[in-house]
Amino acid sequence: MSLTLSQQLYDELRAHGEETYPHECCGILLGKSDAENLAVHQLLRAGNTRTDSAHNRYNIAPQELIAAQREGRKSGLDIVGFYHSHPDHPAQWSPTDFAEAHWLGCAYIITAIEKGHAQITNSFLLTGTTEEDKAFANQPITIE
Amino acid sequence: MEIHIPTPLRAYTDKQETVSVEGATVAEGLASLVAAHPAMQQHLFTTEGKLRSFVNVYLNDDDVRYLPAKEDSPVASTDELTIIPSIAGGTLCRCCSC
Numbered sequence: 001m002s003l004t005l006s007q008q009l010y011d012e013l014r015a016h017g018e019e020t021y022p023h024e025c026c027g028i029l030l031g032k033s034d035a036e037n038l039a040v041h042q043l044l045r046a047g048n049t050r051t052d053s054a055h056n057r058y059n060i061a062p063q064e065l066i067a068a069q070r071e072g073r074k075s076g077l078d079i080v081g082f083y084h085s086h087p088d089h090p091a092q093w094s095p096t097d098f099a100e101a102h103w104l105g106c107a108y109i110i111t112a113i114e115k116g117h118a119q120i121t122n123s124f125l126l127t128g129t130t131e132e133d134k135a136f137a138n139q140p141i142t143i144e
Numbered sequence: 145m146e147i148h149i150p151t152p153l154r155a156y157t158d159k160q161e162t163v164s165v166e167g168a169t170v171a172e173g174l175a176s177l178v179a180a181h182p183a184m185q186q187h188l189f190t191t192e193g194k195l196r197s198f199v200n201v202y203l204n205d206d207d208v209r210y211l212p213a214k215e216d217s218p219v220a221s222t223d224e225l226t227i228i229p230s231i232a233g234g235t236l237c238r239c240c241s242c
Contacts, residue, residue, distance in 0.1 A: 024234055057234035062200040065228045078151045082231050089235040097233035102198045104152040
């Protein structure tokens with residue numbers, strides 16, 4: 001399943017990571033998904049509640065997720081994934097990312113920010129049906 | 145009451161975003177949800193019957209874990225429950241803080 005988003009949204013999520021550097025940024029992806037494609041229609045920036053360790057951890061408050069879900073309901077969109085940045089680390093999921101990933105079927109976009117500049121952006125689809133068989137799969141990004 | 149279902153769990157509620165259930169408390173509402181959609185059991189609860197640690201349940205705008213009566217909190221038919229899995233991560237290594 002590929003991930004599709006506009007150049008504008010792609011640029012926005014990467015810019016967010018540059019703005020919050022050296023801290024991690026995070027946000028919510030609203031869109032639509034079917035069996036073959038996950039289309040992002042809107043980004044919602046989220047605050048990183050991990051102010052104690054914002055350079056290497058992120059957490060989105062449940063209240064922000066609920067607000068995003070409500071906004072999605074109004075516009076006919078769903079939460080289809082999330083994005084965050086890895087300051088001075090590769091755009092690969094970490095053991096922490098995996099352990100704390102619970103949105104099966106959703107996309108997790110990671111942008112590497114090196115010295116304040118966005119580098120590689122990758123997306124990973126959380127596959128599986130339970131906590132026991134979940135796995136991250138590389139997910140191609142299509143920019144339209 | 146109505147229970148709002150997050151995207152990953154709609155596969156177990158016949159793709160319904162919102163499920164209407166009966167119940168006088170949060171726990172009863174969740175039990176009704178599981179009774180109607182049994183596959184939700186393993187996604188919401190541990191084998192000991194406790195809510196999984198990463199599953200947040202909100203009664204309107206309040207985290208049920210922080211309500212005085214927690215899951216025994218009373219609910220009205222106009223109340224809304226929202227199930228929302230947590231989202232977190234980062235580069236910090238969980239094993240050695242490297």
